[in-house]
Amino acid sequence: MKPMDKVLQEYIAKQQIIEVTALYTRAIDRMDETLLRSVFHPGSQHNHFYQGPSSEPDRPAQGDDPGDFVRFAQDVLSTYSRTHHQLGNHLVEFESDTRARCECYFTAFHRMRPIGDPLAADNAFETEMDFFVAGRYLDRFELRDGQWKIVERYGMTDWMRIEPPASHGFAGIDPKTLSKQMPDDLLYTLASV
Numbered sequence: 460m461k462p463m464d465k466v467l468q469e470y471i472a473k474q475q476i477i478e479v480t481a482l483y484t485r486a487i488d489r490m491d492e493t494l495l496r497s498v499f500h501p502g503s504q505h506n507h508f509y510q511g512p513s514s515e516p517d518r519p520a521q522g523d524d525p526g527d528f529v530r531f532a533q534d535v536l537s538t539y540s541r542t543h544h545q546l547g548n549h550l551v552e553f554e555s556d557t558r559a560r561c562e563c564y565f566t567a568f569h570r571m572r573p574i575g576d577p578l579a580a581d582n583a584f585e586t587e588m589d590f591f592v593a594g595r596y597l598d599r600f601e602l603r604d605g606q607w608k609i610v611e612r613y614g615m616t617d618w619m620r621i622e623p624p625a626s627h628g629f630a631g632i633d634p635k636t637l638s639k640q641m642p643d644d645l646l647y648t649l650a651s652v
Contacts, residue, residue: 484544490640500608507614538580557602
């Protein structure tokens with residue numbers, strides 16, 4: 460049986476790892492590049508719709524390669540008018556005091572911009588479309604300088620679906636409470652209060 464201080468140390472570390480995963484989804488949905496870069500340790504690698512470095516802001520783009528995952532994500536996310544990532548089951552397993560594996564289920568919604576929108580993707584439809592994807596993040600985390608961050612990510616895809624949009628009732632919602640991207644989302648206003 461583990462000593463109680465070791466058990467408590469692992470619970471604290473697990474919570475820190477889960478919070479990094481939550482910050483990742485906040486950064487993705489709000490298009491907060493600085494926050495997205497903050498969840499990866501230098502040298503981190505990515506394998507989720509993009510294969511290569513996770514966050515190397517000084518790495519130049521070359522041809523179709525934007526240079527790192529963060530720039531890839533920013534480019535792709537700009538083709539959506541809104542996104543929403545929902546996290547589910549988290550399982551954190553320690554390899555050592557400074558290394559851990561995390562499996563986290565996710566479901567993501569993306570509202571695709573239509574043809575004619577200057578920010579629409581090359582694969583846009585004539586109307587807005589809802590793109591759903593679900594899967595799991597398989598991450599390796601390391602503790603460096605007192606911070607748990609991702610050093611390797613694999614995005615596993617369980618299912619995807621594209622369908623016509625189904626938004627009913629938006630007209631009755633206070634515009635201030637509709638989710639937006641950084642810096643217009645209420646989150647950034649509340650953070651400064």
